[in-house]
Amino acid sequence: MHESLQALTTRVNSFELNSVPSETPFFVSDSAREKFQAATGEPRPFYGSTIIYDLNEETKLWIDGLATRLHDELGEALTQPLPRESFHLTLHDLRAHPQLSAISDTLFWDSRQVPTLLEQARSVGPISMTVNAVFNLMNTSAVIGLVPTTDEDCERALTARATFDSCIPSGAFTPHITLAYYRPDSPRPIDPSHYRALLKELTGDYAGRIITCEPERLAYTYFSDMCTYWSVN
Secondary structure (H helix, E strand, O other): OOOOHHHHHHHHHHHHOOOOOOOOOOOOOHHHHHHEOOOOOOEOOOEEEEEEEEOOHHHHHHHHHHHHHHHHHHHHHEOOOOOHHHOEEEEEEEEEEOOHHHOHHHHHHHHHHHHHHHHHHHOOOOEEEEEEEEEEEOOOEEEEEEEEOOHHHHHHHHHHHHHHHHOOOOOOOOOEEEEEEEOOOOOOOOOHHHHHHHHHHHHHHHOOOEEEEOHHHEEEEEEEEOOEEEEOO
16 A cells, blocks of 8 residues: 555655754765765766656756755855766665666566566556755755655556555655755865755745646666766667
8 A cells, every 4th residue: 555645745844844864074974975976076986777757847847946046045065967868766676886887687588578568667647746845955965856746646656656666665755856966075164053944935935836747758777877868768
């Protein structure tokens, strides 16, 4: 039985609405260090595959504007800006590793079954998502948190996500769109109190916006770093 919309919303609110720890300096997770150069903020090689909803250009435009506000406020505390074309909502992560050879066999076997699973997931139809918060995700990145708009949207989203559990179990779903990653060893670390106020302001500005996840935009994608994605379906 899938998680209800009420349960999902209660769960994500527990960490999205007060997401910045009070400790100073702000600690950047090892996950960010694995994916980005500390000295330059440029992406490191990081390989894998994921199931995403690509977003239409109108949606990417306002998301890019939101990401720009973050970069204007936080500057060198963030890695280089993510390309606008890379913005997406992840439905189900599959594989990820800094060494391609470590996952090449599973990528090969996934490629045989994922196209069929993709068609099954698309058959649930469009899914409406509502912006819930702009928040700090596990001291790795700044993201837009979303929740399904209705109970029916929640059921469709979780049904589509569960389709790919035969590849790898998915766990609890936290719908989000990554806006920016934190730079390891930044010369200008994030000030937690300033960041907390900024996220509250951005949440107030963007909460309630609707994003439609269209079935034809559900894609099986590979990536070679956190800025470079391409569809393989």
